[in-house]
Structure formats: structure tokens, C-alpha cells
Amino acid sequence: MLQAASDIKTSLLRTDPGGLRLMRGVHLMLTVLGAVFLANVVASFVPGQSAFKLAVLAAASGGHCLMFTPVSTRKAEVLGILKLGVLLTTLFALGAVVAELSGKSAATVLQGLWIAAIMLGFAMQGLGPFWQRAGRSMAICWLFVVLGNVGGSPGLWLPVMAVLGMVTALVVRTGPWRPSTYRTYLRVEAANRQAMATYLRQLSGWATGSSGDAAVRIRDLAKLRMELQVCADLLRPEGELQGMSPEAAIMVELALEVVGDARDQLSRDARTRLAQDEDFGRAVDRLVHRLETDEGVPEESDIGEGKTGESAPAASWLQADMAVTAHDRFQELRIAQAFKRLWLLAAKDQSVRLSLGTDDDSGEGGWLRKLSWRLSLQAGVAAGIGFSLGLAFDLNHAYWVTLTIIIVLSNSLGATLLRTAQRIGGTAGGVVLAMLVDPALAEFPSVRLVLVVIAIPGVIVFLDRNYAIASGIISFLVVMGLQTLEGLPIDELWSRLYDTMIGAGVGLAAAWLLFPNRTGASFKGLASDYLNACRSCLRAEGGKADTDLQDLARLRTAASTLIATARSYRIEQAPWSSFTRSASDLNVLVIVLAQYVVLYREARSDVTRETVEAQARSGIEALVVRMDKRLEDEFSAVLDGRPRQTVPGLEDDWMTAMPEGATGNLALETGWVAMLYHARKIVRCLDGLRKEKFLSGPA
Numbered sequence: 123m124l125q126a127a128s129d130i131k132t133s134l135l136r137t138d139p140g141g142l143r144l145m146r147g148v149h150l151m152l153t154v155l156g157a158v159f160l161a162n163v164v165a166s167f168v169p170g171q172s173a174f175k176l177a178v179l180a181a182a183s184g185g186h187c188l189m190f191t192p193v194s195t196r197k198a199e200v201l202g203i204l205k206l207g208v209l210l211t212t213l214f215a216l217g218a219v220v221a222e223l224s225g226k227s228a229a230t231v232l233q234g235l236w237i238a239a240i241m242l243g244f245a246m247q248g249l250g251p252f253w254q255r256a257g258r259s260m261a262i263c264w265l266f267v268v269l270g271n272v273g274g275s276p277g278l279w280l281p282v283m284a285v286l287g288m289v290t291a292l293v294v295r296t297g298p299w300r301p302s303t304y305r306t307y308l309r310v311e312a313a314n315r316q317a318m319a320t321y322l323r324q325l326s327g328w329a330t331g332s333s334g335d336a337a338v339r340i341r342d343l344a345k346l347r348m349e350l351q352v353c354a355d356l357l358r359p360e361g362e363l364q365g366m367s368p369e370a371a372i373m374v375e376l377a378l379e380v381v382g383d384a385r386d387q388l389s390r391d392a393r394t395r396l397a398q399d400e401d402f403g404r405a406v407d408r409l410v411h412r413l414e415t416d417e418g419v420p421e422e423s424d425i426g427e428g429k430t431g432e433s434a435p436a437a438s439w440l441q442a443d444m445a446v447t448a449h450d451r452f453q454e455l456r457i458a459q460a461f462k463r464l465w466l467l468a469a470k471d472q473s474v475r476l477s478l479g480t481d482d483d484s485g486e487g488g489w490l491r492k493l494s495w496r497l498s499l500q501a502g503v504a505a506g507i508g509f510s511l512g513l514a515f516d517l518n519h520a521y522w523v524t525l526t527i528i529i530v531l532s533n534s535l536g537a538t539l540l541r542t543a544q545r546i547g548g549t550a551g552g553v554v555l556a557m558l559v560d561p562a563l564a565e566f567p568s569v570r571l572v573l574v575v576i577a578i579p580g581v582i583v584f585l586d587r588n589y590a591i592a593s594g595i596i597s598f599l600v601v602m603g604l605q606t607l608e609g610l611p612i613d614e615l616w617s618r619l620y621d622t623m624i625g626a627g628v629g630l631a632a633a634w635l636l637f638p639n640r641t642g643a644s645f646k647g648l649a650s651d652y653l654n655a656c657r658s659c660l661r662a663e664g665g666k667a668d669t670d671l672q673d674l675a676r677l678r679t680a681a682s683t684l685i686a687t688a689r690s691y692r693i694e695q696a697p698w699s700s701f702t703r704s705a706s707d708l709n710v711l712v713i714v715l716a717q718y719v720v721l722y723r724e725a726r727s728d729v730t731r732e733t734v735e736a737q738a739r740s741g742i743e744a745l746v747v748r749m750d751k752r753l754e755d756e757f758s759a760v761l762d763g764r765p766r767q768t769v770p771g772l773e774d775d776w777m778t779a780m781p782e783g784a785t786g787n788l789a790l791e792t793g794w795v796a797m798l799y800h801a802r803k804i805v806r807c808l809d810g811l812r813k814e815k816f817l818s819g820p821a
Contacts, residue, residue, distance in 0.1 A: 139349040139353050140306030140309065140353070141301055142303060144579055145301055146582050147578060149188060149298075150579065151576070151578040151579055152294045153181075153287075154181045154184065154185050155575065156184070156293075157286060157287045158181050160180065161173065161179070161286065162176075162177055164176060171276060175270055175276065176276065176283055178266065178269065178270070179266055180284075181287065182266040183210050183283060183284040183286070184290045184291040185287070185291075186206065186210065186259045186262065186263055187207050187210065189582065190255040190259045191206060191295075192255075193356045199296060203292050206255075206256060207284070207288025207289075207292070208288075210259070210288065211285055211288065213239075213260055214263075214267060217267030217270070217280055218275065218278065218280040218281060221277075221280075228275060232264075232271055233509065235264070236505070236524065237502055238502075239264040240264070240502060240527075240528060241499070241505075242257070242498070243257035243258060243501075243528075244494060244497045244500075244502075244531070245494050246493065248493050248497075258528065265521055268521070269521075306353055310353050313346055314350055314371055316414060317342060317343055318343065318374055319409075319410045319414045322378060322413065322464070323410060324337065325381045325385060326381065326406045340375065340378070340379060343378070344375065347368060347371045347372065350366070350368050366467075369674045369678065370671060373467050373671075373717070373720075374468070378464070380460040381460045384456040384460070385453070387453050388453050388454070389447065389450055401438045405439060408465075409461060409465060409468075413464070440455070452795055455791050458792045459725070459792040497531065497533060500632045500636050501527070501528070501531050501632075504527045504631070507632075508524045508526075508527050508624070508629075509524060511628070512524070517621060519617055522625065523625040524625065526545060526624075526625025526626050527626075527628055529545055533639060534687075535634060535639060535640050535690070536640075536690025538630055539630065540689075544590040545589070546622060546623055547594075548589070548590040548593025548594040549593055549618065550619055551594040551597075552594035552596065552597025552598040553598075553616070556597070556598050556601035557601075559573070559602070567606050570605070571603075571606050573602060577595050577598060578599065581595050581599075597622075600618065601618055641691045645688055648684045648687050650761060655677060656715060656716060656757070657754065659673050660719050660757075670723070674717065677719065680716075681712045681715075711807050712811070715808070715811070718803040722797060725793050725794075725800055726746060726749075726793075728793030728796070729742065729746060729790060732789045742794075746797075749798075752805075753801060753804055753805070756805050759808075760812050765812075
């Protein structure tokens with residue numbers, strides 16, 4: 123029982139490190155309650171105005187201002203809430219004017235204009251991240267303009283309630299204490315560093331540190347790194363915080379895997395020697411301390427000379443023993459290279475959020491050409507059909523149909539299919555749960571109301587991470603809320619489910635039949651662009667920490683875009699294939715390829731630098747050129763759809779590939795071994811992508 127509770131807590135922390143989203147959900151709850159309270163106070167001084175209506179308008183404005191403002195720094199969120207608040211106030215003011223001018227036909231006119239508001243909102247999604255959120259919010263919030271005018275127009279109180287909601291959201295979100303994104307990141311980073319240090323102790327086989335350390339597995343590091351990535355995503359792109367970036371954490375994981383793999387492949391005698399070698403133990407101690415604290419432990423020989431101990435740990439444990447087999451020597455050099463990378467990556471002198479450059483938004487044609495015309499047309503037609511179906515069948519809550527259309531329509535057919543499945547599944551779960559809970563709480567309306575209120579934070583926690591769960595929570599609180607506040611018969615609220623299914627079906631049909639945005643061409647184009655980006659990165663010079671991590675961040679961003687498009691493509695071609703193991707393998711291969719491209723480039727830079735002092739410089743240069751050409755040919759083969767190149771691999775006999783006279787140079791040998799190892803990984807990744815039909819069809 124306690125273990126299950128601990129697992130749930132750990133899972134929630136992985137979804138929401140530091141409770142950053144949970145606190146925003148609590149703030150959403152407080153905003154809704156505060157707006158409702160203030161609206162009721164206002165209504166008490168305005169005879170003839172419905173307190174319930176004003177409360178709904180204020181809560182809708184405040185809730186949407188907060189919900190569509192992502193977690194960020196306090197300053198950034200203030201600006202986001204203000205911008206959304208001004209937009210919604212303008213929208214509500216326009217609705218008030220239209221209602222006054224339309225007179226008795228206000229309801230019909232406003233419902234007709236909802237379609238126009240939806241089309242405009244969806245068109246704005248091409249203008250950038252803020253307008254994607256603002257456009258969707260605008261399309262939804264016109265519904266409250268329509269509902270606010272049922273039974274008579276509130277007039278000036280429409281925009282006043284929008285301002286009231288915005289101010290409430292602003293005060294609640296930015297006034298009280300809130301978790302710091304920076305401090306949360308530092309806590310998660312510290313947990314990552316501790317786990318990495320413990321894992322290194324385990325891999326090295328050297329008894330150091332606390333014997334009470336819990337065992338750490340590589341998947342534990344991956345989960346912690348996911349928390350690190352979430353925290354980094356919540357920081358400002360230009361954040362000044364320095365520490366271990368997610369890209370550096372990935373490289374640390376790979377280096378640790380090399381240490382473990384190389385040690386496992388050592389002979390028993392070699393492992394025994396390392397376990398008894400004090401120089402090896404001191405090197406591990408210094409690395410462990412560096413990972414944990416980012417402080418170097420000085421060597422004993424450095425203390426008397428006043429040195430700081432910032433130099434990398436010595437590799438004196440690498441003995442040039444003629445009795446050592448070539449295989450053991452190769453594995454020991456891999457460990458030495460991994461130690462070197464661990465030392466560099468553990469430093470805290472890198473920006474957490476790497477600058478990837480600024481996008482040029484001043485493209486030809488300006489903002490008019492950036493509008494999402496196709497998506498706007500799909501949304502307008504679907505909303506018109508949904509509105510007509512509501513009238514034709516006299517649906518009790520016809521606006522749920524249109525609202526579902528707004529929710530499910532996305533930029534691609536595959537994304538729309540996925541969101542449709544999530545919306546229907548989540549809604550069904552939420553409605554069924556509400557129906558099961560209702561009989562038990564039939565005599566306790568206050569308890570039902572409390573359940574509705576405390577369910578609000580869960581919407582924010584899961585909205586971006588798992589929309590199906592968020593949709594289920596929304597449906598639960600809508601059904602329970604309507605039944606409690608308006609006294610609607612619970613049986614009537616089954617319409618929530620079939621109205622949602624009608625809306626989802628109409629939205630999906632529009633996305634499928636009306637100028638469908640299929641991702642086949644874009645997926646193959648992105649796949650080709652990604653491989654070319656990896657190849658270009660391979661050709662460039664490396665070796666500088668800032669440049670290498672920034673290039674890795676760029677490749678990972680491109681890989682993430684490609685993976686998202688691939689998922690959409692698979693859903694379009696064969697919906698169930700997105701749940702197969704092959705799909706997961708493809709995602710892993712794409713990400714890992716970027717990492718090994720950068721690592722190969724780092725190792726090649728080390729080899730090139732060391733050849734300046736090597737006696738057989740021309741021989742080394744020729745080998746580097748040969749390896750580069752081997753990888754170039756493999757990239758070309760994958761892009762052209764040709765089979766794997768049958769060129770003998772240098773990695774199969776690394777000692778014979780090393781020119782005479784180059785052995786004995788430890789830095790050159792470790793760089794050469796790393797270069798061979800990473801080249802082999804790149805070839806295997808490309809071969810895996812070829813088997814997954816990376817450029818010829820869905821996985």
C-alpha cells in the first residue's frame with residue numbers, strides 16, 4: 123500500500139516536477155472561486171442582473187487567461203495574462219455591442235458570429251505560439267458571450283466581467299507564493315547528479331561513498347532526466363541559470379553506459395587489477411565528487427603546489443603493460459575516454475537553456491501569408507455543420523458539439539485523429555465516473571461541489587501531458603457541476619457523451635475530407651532534412667563544449683519534430699501502429715543518432731588535435747578521412763534507399779588501424795578508440811532506420 127502510494131507520488135513528480143503545474147492548477151481553482159465571489163458582490167449592487175450569469179462570465183475570463191498562459195517566470199506570466207485579458211475584454215465588448223444592435227435576434231446573430239470567431243481564431247494559429255493559444259481561447263470564449271446574452275444582454279457588464287476575471291487571475295497567479303522554476307530546476311539537477319554519482323560507483327566496482335546508497339539503474343537516470351527536461355522547458359529561453367542542461371545529462375548517461383559496457387567486457391584479470399588499483403580508485407573518487415558538487419578534488423601532488431584541483435583526473439591507472447591484451451587495452455581506453463567526458467560534462471558553467479538562435483518571423487508576405495487558412499476553413503465548415511445538427515435534432519446542449527470541434531481540430535489529420543480518440547475516451551470515462559459517484563452523493567450536494575472544485579487543478583497538470591486524462595477530469599466536473607448547480611437530471615447529462623461523439627465525428631470528417639493536411643510528404647521531407655542535418659553536423663568542426671551542446675540541442679529539437687510528425691503519419695496510415703514496439707524503436711534511433719553524431723565529432727576533434735604531435739601524422743589523417751568517408755557513404759545510402767555499405771570496418775581491428783608510432787600517446791589512443799566506437803554506433807543507427815523503412819513508409 124505504502125509502496126503503491128510512493129510510486130504514484132513519483133509518477134506525479136515526473137509529470138509535474140516541483141508541483142509547478144499543480145500550483146498553477148490550484149491558482150486556477152482560486153481564480154474561478156475568486157471571480158465567482160466578486161461577480162456575486164457586483165451583482166448585489168446591480169438590480170436586474172443575474173448573479174449566476176455574471177459569475178460564469180468572470181470565471182470564464184479569469185480561467186482562460188490563466189489556463190492559456192504557460193508556466194514561466196512571474197514577469198512572463200504577467201505579460202501573458204495581460205495580453206490574453208485585453209483580447210478577451212475586446213471580444214466581450216464586441217459581443218455586447220453586437221447584442222445591443224441585434225435586439226431580439228441577438229441570440230441567432232451571436233451564434234452565427236461564433237462560426238466567424240472560430241474561423242478567425244484558427245486562422246491566427248499560424249502566427250506563433252502565443253496566437254495559437256489566444257486563437258483557441260478566442261474560439262472557445264465566444265461561447266460565453268452567447269450564453270451571457272441568453273435571457274437578456276448584460277450590456278456593459280460583459281467586458282467588465284472580462285476585466286474582473288483577468289485582474290483576479292493576475293492577482294492570484296502573481297501575488298501569492300509560488301514554486302520557483304529556477305529553484306525547482308536546481309533541486310532536480312541535484313537529484314540527477316546524486317544518481318549519476320551513485321551509478322558511477324556501481325559501474326566502476328570501486329567501493330566509495332556511502333554504503334547505504336540505493337541501487338540506481340540506467341532507466342532511473344532516464345526518468346530523472348525527463349524531469350530535468352520538463353524543468354528546462356519551463357525556463358525562459360534566455361534564462362541566465364547555469365547548470366547541467368538536459369543535453370549534458372544525456373551525454374553523461376551515454377558516458378556512464380560506456381563505462382559499464384567496457385568494464386563488463388574486460389577480462390577477469392583486468393577487472394581484478396582495476397578493483398585493486400588505487401590510482402583508478404582516486405580517479406573514480408574525483409569524478410564522483412565532481413558529479414555531486416561540481417568541485418574538483420585536488421590530487422595529493424597538487425596540494426603542496428597550491429593547485430585548485432580543477433584538472434581532469436589522471437589516467438595513470440592505464441598501464442602500458444605488454445601483457446595486456448589488445449581487447450582489454452581497447453576497453454580500458456574506452457573507460458578513460460568516458461571519464462574525460464564525464465569530467466567536462468559535470469561542470470556547471472553552461473547555460474541550462476541553450477540558445478538555438480531566433481526564428482525569423484519576417485518572412486515574405488508578412489503575417490497574412492502565415493495565417494492558417496486551411497485550418498480556418500475546416501473549422502468554419504465543421505462548426506457550421508455542428509451548429510446545424512444541433513438545431514435539426516434540437517439537442518439540449520448543442521454547444522458541446524461545436525466546442526468539441528474546436529478541441530479536436532489540429533494542424534494535421536493524424537493529430538486530429540489522436541485528439542479525437544483522446545477526447546472521446548476521456549469524456550466517456552469522466553461521464554461514467556460522474557454517473558457512478560452521483561447516487562452515493564445524492565444527499566450531499568456540498569460534497570459534490572467540493573469534488574468539482576478540487577478536480578480543477580488536475581486539468582492543468584494533465585492538459586499538456588495527457589489530454590485523455592484532462593478530458594476525463596473536465597467531463598467529470600462539468601457533469602457534476604451542472605447537476606449540482608443547475609439541478610439538471612443526471613440522466614439528461616448522458617448527452618455530454620453523444621454530443622461529444624457527434625462533434626468529434628464532424629471535426630474528424632472535416633479534417634479528413636476538406637483539404638486534408640496529411641503528413642506523408644512532410645514526414646519524408648523532415649526525415650531527409652534531419653539526416654542531412656546530422657551529416658552537416660558531422661562535417662563541421664567540433665570539440666568546443668558550447669558549440670557541441672548547442673548543436674546537439676538543435677538536432678534534438680529537429681528529432682522531436684520528426685518524431686511528432688512520424689506519430690501523426692503512422693496514425694494516418696494505420697492508427698494502431700502507433701502503439702507497436704517498432705514505432706518506439708524508430709523514436710529511440712532518431713534521438714540516439716543525434717547524440718552519437720556529436721560524440722563522434724568530439725572524438726575526431728581530439729584525434730585531430732593530437733596528431734599535430736604524433737610521429738605518424740599523415741597516417742592518422744588518412745584514417746580520419748577514411749572513417750569520415752565511411753559515414754558519408756552510409757548517410758548517402760540511407761537517403762538514396764540503398765542497402766548497407768559492405769566496407770570493412772576499422773573498428774573490427776583497432777590496433778592494426780593505428781599507425782606505427784602513434785601508440786603510446788594516451789590522448790591520441792583514447793580519442794581514436796572513442797572515434798571508432800561512436801562511428802560504429804552511427805552505422806548501427808542508420809542501419810536500424812533503414813530496417814524501419816525510415817524514408818519509405820510508416821514504421
